Amino acid sequence: MIQDAPIGVFDSGVGGLTVFREIMRQMPNEKIVYFGDTARVPYGSKSKDTITRYARQIVRFLQTHQVKTIVVACNTASAYALEELEKELDIPVIGVVKPGARVAAEATRNGRIGVIGTEATISSSIYSQYIKELNSNAIISGKACPLFVPLVEEGLLQDPVTDEIAKRYLAELIDIDIDTLILGCTHYPLIRSTIAKVMGERVNLVNPAYETARELKGMLGEMDLLSRSQPGLGSNQYQFYVSDKADKFIRFANSIIKYGILSAKQVNIEEF
Ligand code: DGL
Numbered sequence: 001m002i003q004d005a006p007i008g009v010f011d012s013g014v015g016g017l018t019v020f021r022e023i024m025r026q027m028p029n030e031k032i033v034y035f036g037d038t039a040r041v042p043y044g045s046k047s048k049d050t051i052t053r054y055a056r057q058i059v060r061f062l063q064t065h066q067v068k069t070i071v072v073a074c075n076t077a078s079a080y081a082l083e084e085l086e087k088e089l090d091i092p093v094i095g096v097v098k099p100g101a102r103v104a105a106e107a108t109r110n111g112r113i114g115v116i117g118t119e120a121t122i123s124s125s126i127y128s129q130y131i132k133e134l135n136s137n138a139i140i141s142g143k144a145c146p147l148f149v150p151l152v153e154e155g156l157l158q159d160p161v162t163d164e165i166a167k168r169y170l171a172e173l174i175d176i177d178i179d180t181l182i183l184g185c186t187h188y189p190l191i192r193s194t195i196a197k198v199m200g201e202r203v204n205l206v207n208p209a210y211e212t213a214r215e216l217k218g219m220l221g222e223m224d225l226l227s228r229s230q231p232g233l234g235s236n237q238y239q240f241y242v243s244d245k246a247d248k249f250i251r252f253a254n255s256i257i258k259y260g261i262l263s264a265k266q267v268n269i270e271e272f
Pocket residue numbers: 011012013015016041042043044045073074075076077117118121149184185186187
């Protein structure tokens with residue numbers, strides 16, 4: 001039955017696990033196949049053509065698992081490749097940008113919204129475009145924060161170095177008095193408390209990973225695609241694939257997900 005097919009989730013590497021984690025929490029009956037493109041990360045400094053080519057290969061790989069839907073769990077890939085994938089696929093596909101933009105457009109009171117993300121996501125202005133469609137008076141300011149990704153991957157989630165970098169990156173958003181800030185990169189929810197401390201409690205932080213899982217649940221419900229049963233023990237409810245060696249991925253995954261991820265298989269993604 002199609003309802004029992006897995007959800008395919010992909011990202012440029014480990015960051016999309018923040019989206020995986022939300023799907024797992026909000027939809028505990030679903031099977032998930034996760035692909036992290038650890039050999040080709042980061043996407044945040046790459047071109048649209050390259051990112052779209054990578055995304056197509058990953059989708060072809062995920063389709064070998066008969067996934068019922070695809071979640072583009074990477075802000076950069078959502079910014080550059082989602083539209084193409086939507087045109088090409090005959091299964092539903094959802095990215096992380098629209099759900100985050102929607103909630104920010106609704107949440108702001110003073111109309112000033114900040115977006116932080118990779119260089120590629122910020123220069124695409126994709127969040128601005130979506131927010132403007134919903135709230136044409138909103139003033140949106142983007143700021144690329146490229147050092148946040150390596151800081152998170154080094155495990156410096158609560159560290160004076162991360163505090164200092166956050167203060168420097170975020171100062172200009174504080175100066176323009178935003179009241180809503182979108183964490184527009186997969187890694188940023190993991191340093192949410194640092195960002196919250198720097199921005200102050202008046203600023204509402206939007207986590208697209210959470211909003212995407214919520215929207216996905218609604219979408220699958222409407223399409224009658226939600227799983228009807230709890231996958232049993234030994235059913236491989238969660239499967240992980242990576243394009244480079246798996247050990248670092250497994251370590252990171254276990255540091256942020258309380259599930260006990262024992263293995264991730266390496267795949268030659270260039271073959272797809
Ligand atoms: N996953 C990416 C994103 O959300 C961040 C890491 C990268 O640059 O590939 O934009």
